[in-house]
């Protein structure tokens with residue numbers, strides 16, 4: 001599979017303060033790639049640099065195999081971008097703004113504009129000035145997708161959308177992905193990354209600290225085990241490697257476990273249990289220690 005995005009040691013300093021440092025990773029064609037990290041980690045800086053909106057201090061990147069600075073205009077035709085904050089300072093109606101945006105592309109996008117507006121329940125005849133933040137965001141979404149781009153780059157796409165709209169928007173993204181679009185999006189909301197992504201990169205303090213497939217991340221993570229026994233469990237019974245956050249209250253115990261499943265199963269099978277639950281931790285739990 002070809003890489004749609006390739007980032008090579010991208011660094012951006014804002015004067016003396018840190019933006020991003022030595023960022024390298026790539027996104028393959030057809031992937032849904034999540035870019036996550038806490039506020040101020042450098043997500044928007046990476047995205048803006050990629051799009052050529054700001055210039056890197058050092059390093060380079062390609063999109064569709066083309067240099068992001070030298071061939072910015074050609075690359076832009078096949079990218080849909082939703083910035084984290086959409087600002088429209090005009091008295092235009094949504095439809096007029098979207099037609100104007102569409103005029104930059106070679107194809108006729110009018111049918112797609114209507115379809116997208118229907119899906120997102122956006123009133124195209126309303127003046128953008130009079131719209132709520134969430135509805136302005138929808139205008140941005142339609143604007144980003146109207147030309148059926150090969151690469152969709154979204155910076156915190158769901159902020160401002162209500163849960164129902166988020167759902168519709170994710171379905172829309174999944175459809176675009178099935179049609180072949182590659183999707184790269186940043187978020188600090190872990191559940192949305194968990195639902196959509198094939199792979200994730202985690203950025204913290206301007207540097208990539210983890211790059212994994214979702215399935216590997218899950219496999220490499222703790223499971224939460226909760227059990228009830230017919231008899232009290234000895235306080236040191238679960239003194240094992242790979243166990244943490246142990247709470248042992250007589251005939252009940254909960255803990256997190258990471259390691260060989262057979263080891264813990266043997267330990268458990270020696271007890272007389274009345275109940276047991278075994279949960280996959282969600283991303284929130286997996287990543288919390290990166291955030292701390």
Ligand SMILES: Nc1ncnc2c1ncn2[C@@H]1O[C@H](COP(=O)(O)OP(=O)(O)OP(=O)(O)O)[C@@H](O)[C@H]1O
Pocket residue numbers: 014017018019020037038039040041042043044045046084188
């Ligand atoms: N124009 C700028 N001038 C100076 N510093 C900036 C500028 N833009 C961003 N920064 C700094 O660069 C760092 C990364 O910011 P960035 O906006 O890329 O983070 P982010 O991960 O997108 O955060 P958020 O989730 O809050 O949007 C922050 O420390 C920020 O203060």
